[in-house]
Amino acid sequence: MPITVDDVIQLLCHLSQVKGMKAAVKHSARGALLGIPAALLGGLLGGPVGIAVGGAVGGLLGAWMSSGQFRPVPQILWQLPPAEQKKLYNKAVVVLSRLHWTDIAELTTLVMEDMCLLENLTAVLINYLSKELGAKIQYRQ
Template sequence: MDDKIKKDLQQLLDKLWSEPDLKVTMKNSVKGGIKTGGCAVVGGLVGGPPGFAVGAAIGGIYSWKTSDDFKPLPQILREMPPAQLDELIKSVMVILGHLKWETVEGLIDYVMKDIPLKKAITDELKHRVKTLN
């Protein structure tokens, strides 16, 4: 596969992942939120409003220290085994069909405006990333 196409598609995936309405809630993020929230509640029960703040801070630190598995998408893509990354790129290429682009910016702009295409690529990305966890 052409290295330029691969780099362009990785940039597209990074852009899609950074969209606020498209972020996938990964199970490790939920676990961290539960830990943080639990500590905040306990702190609030024990120490009132100041205890709530202290509990949330302690819970956040605890979640951060115990969640080595959570990684942002660009890091997941960098660390993905080459065969799996190639599978992801090939599946995105199938979704894109015979679309041709001159620049990565043009590709990203086109995909971001084509809602069904954007959703199809995002769904594939979510599926692939979830299978890694």
Template structure:
């Protein structure tokens, strides 16, 4: 039985959830400007502690990687599918459940898939991953 793209996406989501992976997209110039304004207003209102609070309120934007993956357009999901399939192709499995069990039981496979995922998020999407 051939593995489906949705099954690979679920597998990648399971790995990212287990590892508590989060990602944020790097701010554009406009985002940086808003961050600066919020931090400045915090400094005016609360002095140095207000500056820290203002910067903290606007920073972050980290979302669970699993959420980001499920919102990707089909073309990008297909790219991830192709890259993940290259990693799992040597495995012998009959269905998505068995594949998930094999991968979740192997630290080495998880690390390979996680590395591929981090590379995709940083290079293709310009995200910062934690």
């Protein structure tokens, strides 16, 4: 049976739930850009001291913004644009290509029972999240 993008995303969501994966996608560019206007505004309002205060406040806000918030990986995967889901699908389908299955439940069972396959698919997901999205991954403790 041909595997669809939604099937792969659903499978990866199940896998990430079982492993208790959360990820924080960083917004470092947005955070860095906040420091410049804050320093400029501080300079306009308070002169040289305002530049220092505005830069410090902007830097702190930028650091806070770029730290990211940990969210469940399934939430992140379902919110990906279709082009990004397709990119992840293309990577995962290489690992799944040798399997024969009839529905998503059987596919999920096949993957979860084969430790090698499970680890390979987990590696695909982790590499995608960290390299493509720049996410930091956290596991349930």
